[in-house]
Amino acid sequence: MLTMLKDGGVCSPKGFTACGFTAGIKASGKPDMALLKSEQAARCFAVFTTNKVKAAPVLYDKSVLEHAHFASAVIVNSGNANACTGEKGFRDSARTAELVEDQLGLAPKSVLVCSTGVIGHLMPMDKVEKAIPHLIQGLHENASEEFATAILTTDRVKKSLAIEIETAKGKVTVGGCCKGSGMIHPNMATMLAFITTDLGLPLDFFAEFRADISDSFNAITVDGDMSTNDTCILLANGVSGIKYEDLSISEKSEFRAALMTVMKELAKNIARDGEGATKFIEIRIEKAESHAESLKMARFIGTSNLAKCAMFGEDPNWGRILSSAGSSGVNMIADQTDLYFGDVQVLAGGRPLECDQKKLEAVVKQREYKVTLVLNIGEASASAYTCDLSYEYVxxxxxYTT
Amino acid sequence: MLTMLKDGGVCSPKGFTACGFTAGIKASGKPDMALLKSEQAARCFAVFTTNKVKAAPVLYDKSVLEHAHFASAVIVNSGNANACTGEKGFRDSARTAELVEDQLGLAPKSVLVCSTGVIGHLMPMDKVEKAIPHLIQGLHENASEEFATAILTTDRVKKSLAIEIETAKGKVTVGGCCKGSGMIHPNMATMLAFITTDLGLPLDFFAEFRADISDSFNAITVDGDMSTNDTCILLANGVSGIKYEDLSISEKSEFRAALMTVMKELAKNIARDGEGATKFIEIRIEKAESHAESLKMARFIGTSNLAKCAMFGEDPNWGRILSSAGSSGVNMIADQTDLYFGDVQVLAGGRPLECDQKKLEAVVKQREYKVTLVLNIGEASASAYTCDLSYEYVxxxxxYTT
Incomplete structure (x- = not known):
């Protein structure tokens, strides 16, 4: 049985503490550093941006995880991305991790570093160094919201949740939080996501985690750009005393469902919180040739400016949806497609239908709705999540001026 | 020697006549049908949208050109795209061509059809049939502008030009016009382009034409969407009495240069005329591994909303350019790249430079400027042309409301 926890987050699973602090990296005086710690070394999986321009903390974390899949803590800062900062930037990330390791008495290469913010500026290491003792001293168990707040930039919506699963061996919890709206200074739309669990996970669970990312964080699209710093980290510390291998088949699938729900809800909240967004839209592709192709098409439509402007204008513009689908490079037969806004069918076999205009208008005036394109050429389906393109986005x- | 002709267009080469007419397809009462005719059957090359959802006239023209590479005339309408109209739509395109063939005494399958406008509506064939005799009667030699006007939708800038080449055997002319700004009703950003020449061209010139399209019409990007109707047609009627094969090597390259200039200038004018555009930007990639990769990266950056909003905001935001380049899937080494706005260098070896801020501001305040990203990993280069993303675009x- 899955239970959504009230005010849940990264500290909901057993054995995780966290802290947020105002180090003065942001000019706004808002919290800009955060530390997440596990009471014992946790199995760690991470997926990073595929941008060829990778920020220093991404390069550093990749180097750490290349040889081991364990981590004990993650230190995060907002306000400076430490990107395009060359070798000095890399040394700064490494130095930050070492300071945390030394002061917490942890093994070398057991702390990861994440940054988000302005690019092209060296980290203010004096501020970082001064903040670390405060972050360590402040670590506590009820810090989910504090941690989630300190990693934010211009996000308007809180993005934190946790789910509890009852198993025969006891309770297991999955928590998570993320930041994802763009930054004003400068807008790189960096996504950082942190998932925690007190279940013990085997090394080969990484494949499952990657697959879940493709249907959650990789299924959202605000503007199609990928930042230099995008990172998603999963920490599984096993403090519940329960291992994934010990779960029954149905418990395993409950845990998978809980993990997927945490990741998908966090991802959807990023799209809901897209810059200037007034609408949240699910683009659903059904009866396609493969899952990968349907996800590709859904994402492509979700990135179309013409489609997104029509959503902002509350215009059920099926022509833009169909034309964008046709441009996606995914196989389709125009004369076989059906299209729905909400549950109002507007196209049958590629031809417009006479439909209830009042009902159709009501669908596109909603804050959230679904567009479903049925290709009728296969059995696969997938969804992408997007927001509209508004004046406010522009x-x-x-x-922002440099 | 190349000479740009004053008020040149599709009728500038010998043996071409044209006409525009108001058939009443557009509710605005503006000209909405046009006919372009060659006095003798012309060698015809055409490149069509790769959208999986193709409009009826695209399907019809492809079927005509599958077996022959000749055409005597092209009939165009604006106001109705004849897309998502099923078999009836196809028969309407065929019927339109047949009416022109019959009334002009041309061979079957010698007339092409192009449409642009609202999708999902059947063509008002009564209006089309009534217009055809008027279009034929009105054919005349000085109709470049009239033709160019009748194919327009919401375009603000005239997109018509012609270039004359002196050869040892006499004069040869290349003319062209296009429409490319989006349509309000509904905005599909359809591009139609017509290129004419009185030089005789061999069948194998098609490869050259396709290559030229990749650096002209395929190098521009307003919003990354491809319409159901995009078409570019080249008609070479040989009426100058001169054949491509008879030209000297240097004359051949002069002709190639003239054709490329006509196509590139038309394409640039589409980007200049992008919906709501206030800026026209050339994105230049240099020292890349291949021409195709540099074009891919240039186009990708030219489609980035974050980069395009920064252009609108007159913000020399190198971070968005570099991050978009890194997301393009094209090989690059961040630490080796140099970046310029106009001739002001802002990045060297992937690191920001202290540069003259006043000079930099002056560059991005211009109506047109160039952004050059030098990858320093190869010898290839290419440019894409884009416009900014403004409130007006949104x-x-x-x-538009359906």
Whole structure:
């Protein structure tokens, strides 16, 4: 049985503590550093940006995880991305991790580093060094919200949750939080996500985690750009005393469902919180040739400016959806497709239907709705999650001046 | 020697006549049908949208050109795309061509059809049939502008030009026009382009034409969407009495240069005329591994909303350019790249430079400028042409209501 926990987050699973702190990296005076710690070394899986331009903390974390899949803590800062900072930037990430390791008495290479913020500036290491003792001293168990707050930039919606699973051996919890709205300074739309669990996970669970990412964090699209710092980290510390291998088949699938729900809800909240977004839309592709192809098409439509402007204008513009689908490079037969806004069918076999205009208008005026394109050429399906393209998006992204 | 002709267009080469007419397809009462005719059957090359959802006239023209590479005339309408209209739509395109063939006494399958406009509506064939005799009667030699006007939708900039080449055997002319700004009703950003020449061209020139399209019409990007109707047609009627094979090597390259210039200038004018555009930007990639990769990266950056909003905001945001380049899937080494806005260098070896801020501001305040990213990993280069993303773009594309 899955139970959504009230005010749940990264500290909901057993054995995790956290802390947030205002180090002064952000000019705004808002919290800008955070530490997440596991009471024992946790199995760690991480997926990073595929951008060819990778920030220093991404390069550092990759180097750490290349040889081991364990971590004891993650230190995060917002306000400076430590990207395009060359070798000095890499040494700064490494130095930050070492300071935390030394002061917490942890083994070398057991702390990961994440950064988000302005790019092209060296980290203010004096501020970072001064903050670390405060972060360590402040570690406590009820810090889910504090941690989630300190990693935010311009996010408007809280993105934190946790789910508890009853197993025959006892309770297991999955928690998570993320930041994902863009940054004003400068808008790189960096996504950082942290997932925690007190279940013990085997090394080969990494494949499952990667697959879940493709249907959650990789299924959302605000503007199609990928940042230099995007990172998703899973820490599984086993403090519940329960191992994944010990679960029954149905408990395993409950845990998978809980993990997927945590990741998908966090991801959806990123799209809901897209810059200037007034609508949250699920683009659903059904009866496609493969899952990968349907996800590709859904994402492509979710990135179409023409489709997203129509959503903002509350215009059920099926032409833009169909044309974007046709441009996606995914196989389809125009004359076989059906299209729905909400549950109102607007296309049958590629031809427009006379439909109830009042009902159709009501669908596209909603804050959240679903667009379903049925290709009728296979059995696979997938969803992507997007937001509309508004004046506010242009304003936010045009008004930042270097 | 190349000479740009004053008020040149599709009728500038010998043996071409044209006409525009108001058939009443557009509710606005503006000209909405056009006919272009060659006095003798012309060698015809055409490149069509790769969208899986193809409009009826695209399917019809492809069927005509599958077996022969000749055409005597092209009939165009604006106001109705004849897309998502099923078999009836195809028969309407065929019927339109047949009416022109019959009334002009041309061979079957010698007339091509192009449409642009609202999708999902059957063609008003009564209006089309009534217009055809008027179009034929009105054919005349100085109709470049008239033809160019009748194919327009919401375009603000005239997109017509012609270039004359002196050869040892006499004059040869290349003319062209296009429409490319989006349509309010509904905005599909359809591009139609017509290129004419009185030089005789061999069948194998098609490869050259396709290559030229990749650096002209395929190098521009307004919003990354491809319409159901995009078409580019080249008609070479040989009426100058001169054949491509008869030209000297240097004359051949002069002709190639003229053709490329006509296509590139038309394409650039589409980007200049992008919906709501206030800026026209050339994205130049240099020292890349291959021409195809550099074009891919340039196009990718030219489609980035974050980069395009920064252009609108007159913000020299190198971070968005570099991050978009890194997301393009094209090989690059971040620490080796140099970046310039105009001639102001802002990045060297992937690191920001202290540069003259006043000079940099002056560059990004211009109506047109160039962004050059030098990858320093090869010898290839290419440019894409784009416009900024403005409030007006969102407004135009949100306010249409079906």
């Amino acid at each position: 304003k936010i992204n045009a008004e | 407004k135009i594309n949100a306010e």
